[in-house]
Amino acid sequence: MKSAAAVPAKKPGDSKFQLFLREVWKNRMVYTLVLPGLVWLILFAYLPMGGLSLAFKDFKFREGILGSPWVGLDNFTYVFRDPAFLDAVWRTLAINIGKLIVQFPFPIILALLLNELRMRRFKKSLQTIFTFPNFLSWIVVSGVVINVLAYDGLVNSLIKLLGGTGINFLGSEKMFVPMIYLTDIWKSAGWGAIIYLAAISGIDTDQYEAAQIDGATRLQQMFKVTLPNIMPTITIMFILSVGGLMSSGFDQIFNLANAATKNVSEVLDVYIYRITFQSSTDFSFSSAVSLFRSIVNMILLLLADRAAKLMGGDGLFR
Amino acid sequence: MNTFKRKSVKSVLAVALSLTMIGLAACSNSGGNNAETGSANEGNPTDGYTKNLTISLGSTIKTASSDFENEFHKYFTDKFNIKWDYNYIEWDSWAEKLRLWISSGDLPDVASWNYVHGDAVNYIDQGLLYKLPDDWKERWPNVAKAYALTGLGDKLEELVGGTYVLPRPVYFENKPADPLINQIGVIALRSDWAKAVGFELKDAYTTSELMEFARLVKEKDPGKVGGNLVPIAYDINDALTNIVMANSVHSRVESAFYKDAEGKYQWGPASEETLAALKELQATYKEGLLHPEFYTWKNGEATQKFTVTGDSAITSLGGLASYRKDMDTKMKDNLGVNSDELVHTAIVLGDDGKYRNLDQVNYWSAVIFNPEISEEKFERIMDFMEYTTATEGQTIVNMGFEGKDWKYGENKELVSLLPEGTTLDKKYPNRFEGLYVLADDFSVVNPAIKKEYRDRSVELYKLKAELATKDKATAEYDWDYQLYDSKAKNQASFDYATEYTNLILKPGDLEANWKEWVNSKMSLVQPVLDELNNLKK
Numbered sequence: 001m002k003s004a005a006a007v008p009a010k011k012p013g014d015s016k017f018q019l020f021l022r023e024v025w026k027n028r029m030v031y032t033l034v035l036p037g038l039v040w041l042i043l044f045a046y047l048p049m050g051g052l053s054l055a056f057k058d059f060k061f062r063e064g065i066l067g068s069p070w071v072g073l074d075n076f077t078y079v080f081r082d083p084a085f086l087d088a089v090w091r092t093l094a095i096n097i098g099k100l101i102v103q104f105p106f107p108i109i110l111a112l113l114l115n116e117l118r119m120r121r122f123k124k125s126l127q128t129i130f131t132f133p134n135f136l137s138w139i140v141v142s143g144v145v146i147n148v149l150a151y152d153g154l155v156n157s158l159i160k161l162l163g164g165t166g167i168n169f170l171g172s173e174k175m176f177v178p179m180i181y182l183t184d185i186w187k188s189a190g191w192g193a194i195i196y197l198a199a200i201s202g203i204d205t206d207q208y209e210a211a212q213i214d215g216a217t218r219l220q221q222m223f224k225v226t227l228p229n230i231m232p233t234i235t236i237m238f239i240l241s242v243g244g245l246m247s248s249g250f251d252q253i254f255n256l257a258n259a260a261t262k263n264v265s266e267v268l269d270v271y272i273y274r275i276t277f278q279s280s281t282d283f284s285f286s287s288a289v290s291l292f293r294s295i296v297n298m299i300l301l302l303l304a305d306r307a308a309k310l311m312g313g314d315g316l317f318r
Numbered sequence: 319m320n321t322f323k324r325k326s327v328k329s330v331l332a333v334a335l336s337l338t339m340i341g342l343a344a345c346s347n348s349g350g351n352n353a354e355t356g357s358a359n360e361g362n363p364t365d366g367y368t369k370n371l372t373i374s375l376g377s378t379i380k381t382a383s384s385d386f387e388n389e390f391h392k393y394f395t396d397k398f399n400i401k402w403d404y405n406y407i408e409w410d411s412w413a414e415k416l417r418l419w420i421s422s423g424d425l426p427d428v429a430s431w432n433y434v435h436g437d438a439v440n441y442i443d444q445g446l447l448y449k450l451p452d453d454w455k456e457r458w459p460n461v462a463k464a465y466a467l468t469g470l471g472d473k474l475e476e477l478v479g480g481t482y483v484l485p486r487p488v489y490f491e492n493k494p495a496d497p498l499i500n501q502i503g504v505i506a507l508r509s510d511w512a513k514a515v516g517f518e519l520k521d522a523y524t525t526s527e528l529m530e531f532a533r534l535v536k537e538k539d540p541g542k543v544g545g546n547l548v549p550i551a552y553d554i555n556d557a558l559t560n561i562v563m564a565n566s567v568h569s570r571v572e573s574a575f576y577k578d579a580e581g582k583y584q585w586g587p588a589s590e591e592t593l594a595a596l597k598e599l600q601a602t603y604k605e606g607l608l609h610p611e612f613y614t615w616k617n618g619e620a621t622q623k624f625t626v627t628g629d630s631a632i633t634s635l636g637g638l639a640s641y642r643k644d645m646d647t648k649m650k651d652n653l654g655v656n657s658d659e660l661v662h663t664a665i666v667l668g669d670d671g672k673y674r675n676l677d678q679v680n681y682w683s684a685v686i687f688n689p690e691i692s693e694e695k696f697e698r699i700m701d702f703m704e705y706t707t708a709t710e711g712q713t714i715v716n717m718g719f720e721g722k723d724w725k726y727g728e729n730k731e732l733v734s735l736l737p738e739g740t741t742l743d744k745k746y747p748n749r750f751e752g753l754y755v756l757a758d759d760f761s762v763v764n765p766a767i768k769k770e771y772r773d774r775s776v777e778l779y780k781l782k783a784e785l786a787t788k789d790k791a792t793a794e795y796d797w798d799y800q801l802y803d804s805k806a807k808n809q810a811s812f813d814y815a816t817e818y819t820n821l822i823l824k825p826g827d828l829e830a831n832w833k834e835w836v837n838s839k840m841s842l843v844q845p846v847l848d849e850l851n852n853l854k855k
Contacts, residue, residue, distance in 0.1 A: 083841060259820050263820060275809075
């Protein structure tokens with residue numbers, strides 16, 4: 001009552017901006033809570049976008065982003081002249097679509113299974129075990145994978161001990177992408193499951209009780225109660241994953257790749273790294289590639305959002 | 319009485335005060351002169367740096383914090399009254415880290431940089447490198463003398479109108495041969511295994527002869543290493559040097575763009591010679607003479623198969639005597655053997671018997687300064703380099719201290735005083751103070767390295783020079799190309815070791831794959847060829 005009384009009364013001739021200000025003032029407590037997030041977003045997400053103008057400039061460090069001369073679309077001409085660029089684009093899409101199909105369901109399945117465990121302590125222990133790999137850096141994980149799968153490594157030693165011949169796991173183009181998926185599932189499925197477990201914990205227990213009264217088995221409860229209830233979360237996560245189709249785990253691929261797997265491992269992020277840091281420095285060129293990637297990511301995200309809405313689900317933007 | 323006493327105390331105080339003032343004036347005078355004039359011409363600056371300076375340094379020599387306490391490092395830090403803020407750079411990330419530092423303005427006060435011409439021009443243009451004062455050559459004559467021998471220094475000055483980069487001379491006082499050919503392309507092989515399988519020891523082998531030796535070793539396993547045997551321990555860069563380059567001189571990044579007999583620029587990786595070299599590399603791999611996963615090896619891992627585990631018959635060594643000494647130390651430490659009885663060094667020829675390598679310009683990497691470095695720090699570093707470039711400094715950097723680590727012999731030759739089995743590296747580990755002249759130069763005369771190793775190194779340099787003059791198959795250092803810079807040239811810079819390895823491992827016909835690869839690169843290569851050929855006109 002007190003705050004409502006403090007709001008200046010609405011007048012018939014007020015402009016839209018005045019109405020907006022009045023609305024903000026009315027809900028000032030809520031907007032104050034939003035403020036830190038908004039400031040963060042402006043500082044770290046929107047202001048750096050000014051750097052994207054480098055894609056249309058010939059960047060000179062001393063002249064800075066604003067002072068460097070404009071060159072129009074010259075940098076994009078160079079980008080599209082390099083066949084390795086388009087190869088990297090298709091490769092990135094292929095690997096990430098595969099990830100979406102193979103990897104995306106794993107955290108959901110893990111969350112559903114963990115939810116069915118009744119022994120609370122056992123459930124917590126398993127959850128910790130599954131979540132732990134997420135905290136290891138890819139350098140560590142890659143080191144372990146390379147040592148285990150190397151020609152003189154653990155797996156090959158076992159194969160040789162059993163009378164078999166060694167396998168070039170690390171140099172096989174065919175095995176590289178599955179290795180990427182498997183290691184990523186091992187590392188991140190537990191972490192990804194946390195979001196779904198949180199969504200599951202929000203489900204009204206009355207629904208389970210009603211299902212039990214109706215004689216539903218545990219499996220039926222899982223499919224008829226749990227899954228439909230977490231579907232909005234799954235949709236959001238799916239849309240976000242689609243929005244990241246052009247960005248793939250650079251540190252994972254960079255650390256596991258070698259000369260033998262170059263044709264299947266040079267994804268867009270690795271390409272950007274190579275042209276930025278492993279050949280002559282050209283930040284304008286790298287920015288052009290990054291901008292292209294971001295635009296494609298944005299288009300994919302909007303398409304996925306639209307598709308989700310057309311299928312009757314919730315989208316990101318309502 | 320009292321008056322007299324008071325007067326005498328006053329006099330004593332006055333005299334003491336005067337002496338103190340004179341002393342202070344003398345000290346500050348000496349410091350001031352130093353700061354103004356740099357160092358004495360003899361490269362032995364008068365100690366008298368009154369102000370302690372902390373100087374940040376970027377270097378690829380690994381150090382431990384305890385190293386800075388040893389007598390060797392302390393000698394230099396005390397002499398020049400400096401404290402190092404040392405930034406170690408991993409060899410594998412050297413180029414990348416320097417690019418980041420330079421581009422972001424975070425370059426240490428002084429750093430060793432793997433000179434890349436296109437980048438240098440770009441950085442200078444953007445003001446990212448310090449411009450040395452116009453009179454630096456008069457103020458630091460030893461550095462200037464060594465600088466003049468690099469060739470690059472003067473050419474770069476003409477191009478950019480000043481000195482921004484100090485290319486590091488490979489040879490200064492002790493050039494081993496003329497013409498000078500790059501030190502790469504020297505291999506080490508197990509002489510005991512060669513004798514056991516009846517393989518002749520020579521000074522030069524064709525790549526096919528080395529394959530033959532590897533085949534014999536694989537068949538007879540003279541070292542009884544069983545399943546661990548790696549007949550030829552090369553990583554992808556070694557394979558490029560000792561198999562591909564030996565048969566196709568324009569296959570490397572340094573020489574990929576070259577002028578043909580008509581003076582027209584061509585791209586070496588597209589030549590039939592390169593294809594033939596790749597076929598040989600593929601055959602070596604497919605026969606199991608290389609390690610099945612040689613492409614996963616990082617820097618130094620290949621040599622370890624020879625020096626640490628003793629599982630290999632051939633490895634890439636390089637032509638410096640110091641490399642041979644390191645090999646000897648490692649084999650002694652890890653295998654408990656005397657390498658003199660087991661190792662033979664030789665150069666590699668192409669299968670047609672011709673010798674191919676890169677003509678060596680007399681520089682490798684460069685010293686650069688932060689553009690914001692203070693004059694005081696810059697002068698101190700230059701004094702430091704002036705001293706370490708001169709004879710006295712070079713001797714200390716490479717041999718330690720006179721009377722303790724070495725002495726002059728009867729004929730004024732250098733004699734090491736280090737006990738048998740001790741090396742200077744062990745006594746004073748991680749010596750990075752030779753900031754300017756590379757250790758290659760002193761290694762020719764350094765008695766801390768066995769005379770046999772030094773003589774062999776010079777012998778092979780001379781053989782290279784002789785074969786290069788006879789065969790005329792080495793790659794000329796093309797200043798026109800090297801000093802040319804363009805966006806197209808930068809974009810057409812490939813990691814050939816990775817590209818070739820990928821080609822030979824790719825399923826299908828190598829020739830078809832190679833043709834496809836060449837075609838895929840032409841959209842980047844052709845603009846460079848066009849630019850270079852137009853430049854010529």
